[in-house]
Amino acid sequence: MNETEPDAQGTEPDTDVQRDIEPDTRDWADVLETGCAECGFTGDEDVTAVPDYVSASADAWSEVLTRPNASVRARSDRWSDVEYAAHVRDILDLFRERTSLIVSQSAPTLPNFDGDAVAIASDYRHQNPAEVALDLRAAALAYAADLAQITDEQWERTGYRSDGREFTVTSLTRYGFHELRHHLQDVGA
Numbered sequence: 001m002n003e004t005e006p007d008a009q010g011t012e013p014d015t016d017v018q019r020d021i022e023p024d025t026r027d028w029a030d031v032l033e034t035g036c037a038e039c040g041f042t043g044d045e046d047v048t049a050v051p052d053y054v055s056a057s058a059d060a061w062s063e064v065l066t067r068p069n070a071s072v073r074a075r076s077d078r079w080s081d082v083e084y085a086a087h088v089r090d091i092l093d094l095f096r097e098r099t100s101l102i103v104s105q106s107a108p109t110l111p112n113f114d115g116d117a118v119a120i121a122s123d124y125r126h127q128n129p130a131e132v133a134l135d136l137r138a139a140a141l142a143y144a145a146d147l148a149q150i151t152d153e154q155w156e157r158t159g160y161r162s163d164g165r166e167f168t169v170t171s172l173t174r175y176g177f178h179e180l181r182h183h184l185q186d187v188g189a
């Protein structure tokens with residue numbers, strides 16, 4: 001975290017300096033066992049309903065990204081709407097890739113993703129809201145289309161994160177569903 005005091009109005013000074021946001025070190029996959037009190041995720045959601053949810057989420061994000069302040073951080077320690085959306089766009093691609101690996105390979109190791117590092121490397125903060133909305137929609141529809149093709153046998157296939165944690169397509173899909181749900185709550189949608 002930076003040590004800069006807020007200005008007299010309690011708002012972030014108008015500056016283009018890239019401020020650091022505290023990296024999120026929590027293992028969010030734990031919500032599969034514990035649920036998430038913050039957004040109401042239970043961990044036993046029906047995965048066959050997720051494709052429709054994923055598709056519909058693109059509409060919600062399109063609305064969010066037309067807000068006049070979509071690129072503004074309301075709090076210096078929180079992402080702006082466009083930063084959350086860029087993260088979700090990349091998460092959608094990541095979960096689609098992970099799903100494809102599990103379905104096509106035998107017990108694969110799934111690629112890691114450091115969302116905070118990617119946010120800085122890809123300069124989420126200065127991405128164009130309209131472009132992010134389009135790309136998020138494309139990513140959502142592609143992921144939803146892949147999930148809609150998963151067969152009963154494929155839902156039970158397994159892959160492993162690099163730390164050894166096992167995922168089935170079912171648990172991976174619930175994990176991805178939580179990401180979408182939680183981040184829509186983060187932006188108040």
Ligand SMILES: [Zn+2]
Binds near residue numbers: 036
């Ligand atoms: Zn949550």
